[in-house]
Amino acid sequence: MKNEEDRQKNTANRMAGKPVGNKGRTAYKPAGKTVSATGKDVKKKHGKQDFKAGNMLYPLPAVMVSCALPGEKPNIITLAWAGTICSDPAMVSISVRPSRYSYDLIKKSGEFVINLVTEDLLKACDWCGVKSGRDHDKFAEQGLTPFVSEYSKVPGILESPVNIYCKVKEIVAIGSHDMFIGEVKGITVDESLMSGSGRFDLNAAKLIAYSHGEYFALGKKLGSFGYSVKKR
Numbered sequence: 043m044k045n046e047e048d049r050q051k052n053t054a055n056r057m058a059g060k061p062v063g064n065k066g067r068t069a070y071k072p073a074g075k076t077v078s079a080t081g082k083d084v085k086k087k088h089g090k091q092d093f094k095a096g097n098m099l100y101p102l103p104a105v106m107v108s109c110a111l112p113g114e115k116p117n118i119i120t121l122a123w124a125g126t127i128c129s130d131p132a133m134v135s136i137s138v139r140p141s142r143y144s145y146d147l148i149k150k151s152g153e154f155v156i157n158l159v160t161e162d163l164l165k166a167c168d169w170c171g172v173k174s175g176r177d178h179d180k181f182a183e184q185g186l187t188p189f190v191s192e193y194s195k196v197p198g199i200l201e202s203p204v205n206i207y208c209k210v211k212e213i214v215a216i217g218s219h220d221m222f223i224g225e226v227k228g229i230t231v232d233e234s235l236m237s238g239s240g241r242f243d244l245n246a247a248k249l250i251a252y253s254h255g256e257y258f259a260l261g262k263k264l265g266s267f268g269y270s271v272k273k274r
């Protein structure tokens with residue numbers, strides 16, 4: 043019924059030369075050239091081709107997530123499927139395959155710690171992503187130090203410059219991976235990254251990025267938040 047009313051209103055508006063559409067909006071007319079490229083041959087003409095639909099959101103941080111059950115050896119799992127999902131409250135997500143040794147540790151303890159990865163930590167990060175805590179003591183074998191703060195019973199990694207302590211709020215079963223939604227309960231950072239004036243110079247930490255199966259050092263600074271609209 044509503045649709046019919048809208049249709050009649052639109053027809054009346056069109057005849058009166060008024061804007062047509064929901065809430066009086068006019069149809070979008072592109073200011074410049076728009077390319078429509080459906081079909082293999084047309085795409086090719088525009089220098090495009092189809093790619094298997096899958097995970098292609100890169101670059102990402104690769105992070106070392108520490109996890110532990112009370113009284114047991116702590117473990118580290120390397121994750122690339124990790125992200126920020128809310129500012130207030132500060133919330134993050136990590137996606138973990140149920141087959142991982144770490145999965146039960148995170149699920150049962152209800153806590154995890156995201157540790158950011160520097161160039162110095164990269165080899166340990168990769169190693170923790172190909173070896174399992176079922177067969178290894180990852181902290182001991184990689185010479186890493188469990189660092190227990192007041193924010194969590196789960197230790198962070200002392201050698202990482204940023205430790206983000208999270209409490210699991212929800213577990214969402216999606217498919218291959220379950221997504222753990224975590225609330226950030228506290229953060230510890232290396233004092234060496236704090237300037238005298240109290241500014242936190244995170245980008246001096248030499249963090250790494252992960253892109254399509256490869257690790258990268260971050261390159262030169264290109265701008266800062268909002269620089270495109272700042273007056274010189």
Ligand SMILES: Cc1cc2nc3c(=O)[nH]c(=O)nc-3n(C[C@H](O)[C@H](O)[C@H](O)COP(=O)(O)O)c2cc1C
Nearest residue numbers: 120121122123138139142143144171172173174175
């Ligand atoms: C760069 C990188 C990214 C990874 N990302 C994920 C991820 O997002 N989720 C996941 O379940 N496994 C991921 N893995 C695989 C796990 O880290 C790996 O299976 C690890 O051995 C599991 O350790 P665990 O058995 O001690 O839990 C990643 C591995 C690497 C090297």
